[in-house]
Each structure stands twice: as C-alpha cells, then as structure tokens.
Amino acid sequence: MFSFDPYSPAVDADPFPYYKHLRDEAPCFWSPEAQMWVLTRYNDIVTALNDWETYSSASGNLMTELPGRAGATLGSSDPPKHDRMRALIQHAFMKRNLLALEEPIRAIAQQVFGQLKGVKQFDFKEVSSQFTVKVLMAALGLPMGDEAIVDEQTVRDNAVLMVQSDARTRAKGPEHIAAYNWMQEYASKVIEMRKAAPRNDLISNFALAEIDGDRLDDREVLLTTTTLIMAGVESMGGFMMMFAYNLATFADARKTVVANPELLPDAIEESLRFNTSAQRFRRRLMKDVTIHGQTMKAGDFVCLAYGSGNRDERQYPNPDVYDITRKPRGHLGFGGGVHACLGTAIARLAVKIAFDEFHKVVPEYHRVADQLPWMPSSTFRSPLVLELAV
C-alpha cells in the first residue's frame, strides 16, 4: 500500500520516487499522516497558485507552521492585505535596486571562500552559512561591526535552528521555538534601533515606509523581518547546498560552469527546477474543489509539491536529468503567482557571485560521502552536512 508521509526521513532523503508515483497514480492524494491533500502535477500546482481566492495562504504557508505567524507575514496572508504589505517592501528587492549590493556581496564571497585556499576537505555548509548570514546582514541592514548587538555566529545558529523540526516528532521542538523567539526578540531590537535612527537599509525602509498614509503595524514589521531572516538563511543557504551538491555530483556541469562562469545563471535555474530546497508549501481551501475525481472540501489543507511539479514529464522532457542547457522557464523553484518568492533577484545575484568566487579558489571538487544526512523538514530539503574534497 502506497503512502506519502512528508514527515518521514525517507521523504527528506529522496522525495522524487514518491512524487513520480503520485503524479502518475494519485495526482490528488489524501495523506493521512500529514492530514492534507497533496497536489504533484505541474499544471495543478500552477492553477492553485493562480487562484489565491480558493487556495488561501492566510492559515499559514509552511507545512509545519510556527506559532502566531499565520496571517501576519507576506507569505501567510492573502490579497488585498498581502498586496499592501508587498507594495511597501517589494521595491527594495527589484533587480535594479540591488546593483549597489553587488560589490559588497562580492567582497563577502571573496573573504568567505578565500578561507578555503589550500584546504583539502571541508563541509560546504560551513562556508555557505557564513556567506548567507553576512549577505543577509548587509542586505537587511542588520547591525554589524561596532554596531553589532550580538555576534554573527549567534544569529546564524538561531536562524538555522528555527527552521528545523524535531527529527522524531516532526513538530517544532522546544529548541526550535526558543530559536524562533530569540530571532523575534533580536529583530525587535533592530527595528527599534532603525526607527530611532533610520538608515538607508531594508529594515529602516519598511519600518517607516508609507503608501497613502498606510504603514505596517509593529507586529507586521516584526514578523516580516523575522521571516526575511528565516527565508534568507534557510532558502538561500539551503539552495546553495543543493547547488553545490549538484555541481559536486555532476562533474561535467561543474567543469562547464568553471570554464565559463557566464553559464552559472543557467545552471542555477536548472538547479531551482531539478531539486529546489523549497520542496513543499501549504494552502487552505476556501471552497470545495473537485479534481482528478476527488473532492477536496472547504477548510482542508493542501500541499503544493513544487519539487514534484518541477519533475513533471508533462511539462519538462527528461525531467530527472540535470541539464544546464535546459533553460527551464516557468519552474516552481521560487513558487509562483502572487506569493512567488520576493527574493528571486537577490538570490540569483548572490548565488551567482558566490559560486563565481568559490570556483576561483576551488575549481575541482567532489562529494566525500554517498549517503548524506538530510534536514528533517516537511517544507525544505537540503543536506545538513556536505563534505567536499578537492
């Protein structure tokens, strides 16, 4: 009897055979373990993402939601509230407004990856998490250097911990909740600093941003800041692990982008399709929907398995092949529709610069272990450790 339990270590490690079965045999599947429906075909996921009136995010968008979060962040609210919040902060994330970050990001990449000079074996997580947190601190304007209120390592440790779930119970354990609460307190201190003395950074901007006299309230500023930190560390950090995993696994692809770094953006897009770290997000139905002979009821939760839609042979020929010449437009690696990732432009920019600099120091590398420890998470997927040898 087939089962699909997004809380199981087997799905953490390799969800793709499950997805294939679901797409072919049960494209609208009720998972008793998850207590939600699971949609796995590209077309069905796109249709759901387009229809936010039916597939609501207001009850939370993470597979395992954090306490008190739903309804107050961008990802967990519906239009028109969502559009109002997004309008206030979106501007800062547009490609043209990120140009000023290019040089600081490159300096961070050179410093972080420069540490690998002469090193024969290393855990990529160590460098990718350092890079991610530094970029995030620079982009958001979190206090650094003399201004710092805590050391960078503490921010990093809590950010990494708060997105995880307990490996056994699959719920948020006390240590994850504590890390999340720590991050909220930290964010709240930073917001107060920036409100008192605004600078030209993201947090100052959206704490004070106004459109037609409308502003975010304190809780919205706080939870949105916390979410940006979480999304930055988890999504970008996780994605960098997956990208390194792919390039370490597929030597031809790595050699191609090392020889011609101009092709890095194509390799990044294909990684976003092939095994994006954002595997599954959640919606809640506002009305009954009948699809593939199943009726999902108003109030039911639905898992949108982006990672499966990206491997749907109905959309992408030879979907299980990592092909950096594919140029997979329309992939679901950043989600889609009104809730598509806010950070697409900064993620693409930062990851491209990171690997450009990484490859200058370490052009040849491969995985040390065949079997990897995968993060226990029903939403994201990335290895906890990625030992690489030169």
Place this chain on the structure above:
Amino acid sequence: MANITFVEASGQSTSVNLADGWNLMQGTIANGIDGILGECGGSCACATCHCYVDESWQDKLPAASESELDMLDNVAAERRPNSRLACQIKATAGLEGLIIHLPATQE
C-alpha cells in the same frame, strides 16, 4: 478556456488554448513561446513579461492595476499605450481571439 495568439518580435505567430485563470505569461512559457521571461514568477515584481496588446483589443481588457502601471516603468523595450505585463492578464472565455505582440527584448 480562450484561444490566444502570440506574435513574437520575429513575426512568428502561435495560437494556444489557455485554461481559465492561467495568465498570459504562463501561457507563453508552458507552450515554448519565446519573448517572455517572467523572472519573478508572476508576482508583478520584475517587468520581464512585457507585452503589447493588439490595438483592436486595447479597450476590451480589464484595466491595469496601479502596481502594474508602476512596474511598467521598468520595462526594457519601448513602453507604449498598449503595454501590459502578461502575468497580470488572466485568461477567461471573454479573451477568445485575443492577439498579443511580444517585444524584442525583456532585459
């Protein structure tokens, strides 16, 4: 469902049937039509799905929202009175026969 024709800058013309609720950006991408990038995934945040609505259709589409008009300031090709973002136009039966022209560049 609506049958919509996309005319690429090269003159290449392709008609596709688009399911209700799907937007024109997705219609081009899912059907392998060039000329649209859709970098932001359809959240009206990148201006890389710029298109020109055929003049015969200009007054028949629902008006652009303020955020779409705002984002149209950022398009790469010439902005014209019939410029729209393809991700902000959703297919309905009322769009049967719509003709969309695609610009030569999006970035």
